[in-house]
Amino acid sequence: MSLPVHPPAVKLTSLSRGAGCACKLPLSKLEDMFASLGTDLEPAAGDLLVGAAEGDDAAVYRLDDERALILTTDFFTPIVDDAREWGRIAAANALSDVYAMGGTPIIAVNLTAWPGDELPMELLADVLRGGADVAKEAGCFVVGGHTIDDPIPKYGMAVVGLAHPERLFQIDKLAEGDTLVLTKAIGTGVISTAIKNDGAEPAWVDGAIASMTMLNAAASKIARQAGAVAATDVTGFSLAGHLHRMAAASGLAAEIDASSVPLLDGAREAIARGYVPGGTRANMTHLSGSVTVDPQVPEDVAVLMHDAQTSGGLLFAVPAGGDAGSAVAALRADGHPAAVVGRVVGGSAGQVTVLTGP
Structure with missing residues (x-):
């Protein structure tokens, strides 16, 4: 019993x-x-x-x-x-x-x-x-x-x-021209803060829990099949923060297409109601010298690029010439709200630019 x-x-x-x-x-x-x-x-x-x-x-x-x-x-x-x-x-x-x-x-x-x-x-x-x-x-x-x-x-x-020692993913293996794929939606930080303050809608809670309890096993396998050698999981340092760490370790820069990043249902509404966690605010402050946000990006979306995640998805790089679209299709067929969210470019090591779209 x-x-x-x-x-x-x-x-x-x-x-x-x-x-x-x-x-x-x-x-x-x-x-x-x-x-x-x-x-x-x-x-x-x-x-x-x-x-x-x-x-x-x-x-x-x-x-x-x-x-x-x-x-x-x-x-x-x-x-x-x-x-x-x-x-x-x-x-x-x-x-x-x-x-x-x-x-x-x-x-x-x-x-x-x-x-x-x-x-x-x-x-x-x-x-x-x-x-x-x-x-x-x-x-x-x-x-x-x-x-x-x-x-x-x-x-x-x-x-x-x-x-296998020759098949590891590592954060310092980005290469110029790589395409960046994110396997889960973001927004768990602001929704968790809404939960703590009794301000979350039931549908937001259900969606966030479903995302956070989804294993990254299939995502890891599909990333490997796509030829990825550089990957990380997106957690407390945010999408922008983890990409900054990957780019800095690899000696390159990167771009995020903000309009392509999948967002959890309720994430933007939670920000509108003031539910922004301290970890997210700290990320925004710390990354201000490394992350440049296009003024055309909506303010709440810019916040979500810095949102401190729990049990987030994988962020992996498909090498130039690889088929990122097929990887995304395979992920979506497995239930992941995956998307191509950016690219790796030359530039100052660790610099991340958040753009309005592709």
Whole structure:
């Protein structure tokens, strides 16, 4: 017999610090902190194919000529009030970094912080069931984990995956002339903030949850078939921010066609009602010197280019001469609202220009 869903009186999101998004530290603070570490960061060398110094989505260690081990972790506070859905979102988000490296998740452990004196353990059981549901869908074993007592609930996973060492996706592999494909709609940050403030329409919530719980497994496979070698998943640093990081690491610039970017239903309405999370505002401030927005781009769309996402889609580059259209068609046939959203160009490393359209 299943345990009961949490009582309506329990509003999980009210226990979260910050608003709306997955509450990552601002990109500016993280970059300053990592810069201070300098040579203390482990760079790729020998069988360590991707280390901390590369700033990619996960670490990668070569086991042999055919296998590379991928290691990643992610966890965050509640962004929806249904415990099981929160668990599903957090698990999909943690697994996503493995897909963003071109790998397959194989095993995971839970990471949990829980206010045991304030929230029933039945709620935590629902969170873990949600995570297990998504891991099972991914073919990934969940083998325990670690829980601490904490006044702010948090949940996520540490995940191990496998990939072929010669078939990895990496953020520094963009090439001039590449076509950029995004596999999911954006807007989870502003909609999550609306949820926290009791301002989200039911249809917005359903759409955002469906997007955040969709695995990036098929997207990763289709990206590989399209010849991609450069990819990332779009999370807290936003579409513009993650593209900036890819372009900077590759020594190139990039353009986004704002009118082509898929948006979640309710995202623009949420902004009109004032539901813009702190993470999104921080992205706009930090990226102001690296991201140029054409004045013709609507203001709310410009905000969404900087919106802090949770469990977003893959952003991958189809090499020049490749068939980005076929990749998009395959993604849409699999249920992804994918689109060609821009291109890689020459220019100042890391500079991103947001245009009105193609």
